[in-house]
Amino acid sequence: MDLTLTDEQRLLYDQISRFATDELNDPDGSAAGERAFPSARWQKAGEMRLQGLPVPEEYGGAGLDPLSTAIALEALGYGCRDGGLVFAICAHLLACVVPIWKHGTDEQREKVLPGMCNGSRIAVNGMTEPGTGSDAFGMKTHATKHGGGYVINGTKTFSSNGPIADLAVVYASTDRDKGYHGGITAFLIEKNTDGFRTGQVFQKMGLHSCPIGELVLDNVYVSESAVIGKVGAGAAIFAESMDWERACLVASHIGTIEWLLQHAVEYARTRKQSGQTISKFQAVSHRIVDIKVRLEAGRFLTYKAASGLNRPRTASMDASIAKLFVSESLVTSAIDTLRVFGGYGLMEDYGIERIVRDSIAGIIYSGTSDIQRNIIARWLGLL
Numbered sequence: 001m002d003l004t005l006t007d008e009q010r011l012l013y014d015q016i017s018r019f020a021t022d023e024l025n026d027p028d029g030s031a032a033g034e035r036a037f038p039s040a041r042w043q044k045a046g047e048m049r050l051q052g053l054p055v056p057e058e059y060g061g062a063g064l065d066p067l068s069t070a071i072a073l074e075a076l077g078y079g080c081r082d083g084g085l086v087f088a089i090c091a092h093l094l095a096c097v098v099p100i101w102k103h104g105t106d107e108q109r110e111k112v113l114p115g116m117c118n119g120s121r122i123a124v125n126g127m128t129e130p131g132t133g134s135d136a137f138g139m140k141t142h143a144t145k146h147g148g149g150y151v152i153n154g155t156k157t158f159s160s161n162g163p164i165a166d167l168a169v170v171y172a173s174t175d176r177d178k179g180y181h182g183g184i185t186a187f188l189i190e191k192n193t194d195g196f197r198t199g200q201v202f203q204k205m206g207l208h209s210c211p212i213g214e215l216v217l218d219n220v221y222v223s224e225s226a227v228i229g230k231v232g233a234g235a236a237i238f239a240e241s242m243d244w245e246r247a248c249l250v251a252s253h254i255g256t257i258e259w260l261l262q263h264a265v266e267y268a269r270t271r272k273q274s275g276q277t278i279s280k281f282q283a284v285s286h287r288i289v290d291i292k293v294r295l296e297a298g299r300f301l302t303y304k305a306a307s308g309l310n311r312p313r314t315a316s317m318d319a320s321i322a323k324l325f326v327s328e329s330l331v332t333s334a335i336d337t338l339r340v341f342g343g344y345g346l347m348e349d350y351g352i353e354r355i356v357r358d359s360i361a362g363i364i365y366s367g368t369s370d371i372q373r374n375i376i377a378r379w380l381g382l383l
């Protein structure tokens, strides 16, 4: 497999990493104010159509193929030091924009995609519930047929962008007997619909600028036109969006690991202890070499997974392999970089402690590492 970027892909990477570096960071690179959602930067990202990278231009997107989408997100992860903003963009794009683009009606696409792609609207994906995380399809949220539409009741949790979102992609059970196969339906719901509100808002470890909370649906009535795809097709729609999320979100991690590597090398070559640069200590150089090896292996797995998104046969396994390896690699590489920096690694000015905090969530969201192993085991015929 040839992983050489085309001239267009190289240009795309350079353009987005420069934009992210210049426009999406605090001038001093500090973590100050990191708890607030950066609305102005979200809108700037929208002007670059980062929220609509793979969406056809007729719906306001950038019309990129899946691999180029991953390369653009890698550049974003390299340039933008606000992991919360990168995650907010990815959650919106991969778990909300993608299912609407792929499965929405023409009317839904025309109505919501342009605003979702240009940064004027923020979306949330509601799948997880207080009692069902890894076992997502055991959900209690139910949509009951009523007149020409559905009445939906339930509570979703850990919904990224939930507290600030304008619209939601919500999964609900429409036939409890059918369960996963035909019993789950995806709905597109405007946040200002009667009975739909934000519940508890959580303060979490890392990714601070991406707010997260509950979505409460209390007798929310939607017409049939709110169904995304077919009634009962929700599980397949969710699974496909998770393939996109797993393959492309970790592309942003690859960009972050590249940033960590560059900073670890630079620091090790200048910091002196015992009369020599710390790069001469094998304990330090080998630690940095391990970051490089993870970066190269992770990039290969990510590009392979992203290239395969249009080939559904093995897309899920490749996406899970990439997600498992890269999310774990980001945690290890962030902590390894912190070790290279010694005490300075813990100081906010260096930006590394923030990446350590931001990285941990990656081994939980989009399915924990245990769940990725389960998916891969299933593909191997072990379960």
Ligand SMILES: Cc1cc2nc3c(=O)[nH]c(=O)nc-3n(C[C@H](O)[C@H](O)[C@H](O)COP(=O)(O)OP(=O)(O)OC[C@H]3O[C@@H](n4cnc5c(N)ncnc54)[C@H](O)[C@@H]3O)c2cc1C
Pocket: 091, 124, 125, 126, 127, 128, 129, 132, 133, 134, 135, 157, 158, 159, 160, 161, 207, 212, 361, 364, 365, 366, 367, 368, 369, 370, 371, 374
């Ligand atoms: C930062 C962040 C953002 C998120 N954003 C969203 C979002 O936008 N929308 C949304 O719907 N959800 C979101 N989530 C929820 C996320 O998908 C769930 O947290 C995740 O799937 C795990 O579910 P849980 O937290 O209920 O843990 P549990 O499922 O209760 O798991 C607890 C532990 O048991 C293990 N475990 C559970 N089942 C199995 C099994 N079958 N085999 C092996 N081990 C198992 C898990 O690996 C874990 O170690 C987000 C979570 C985080 C942390």
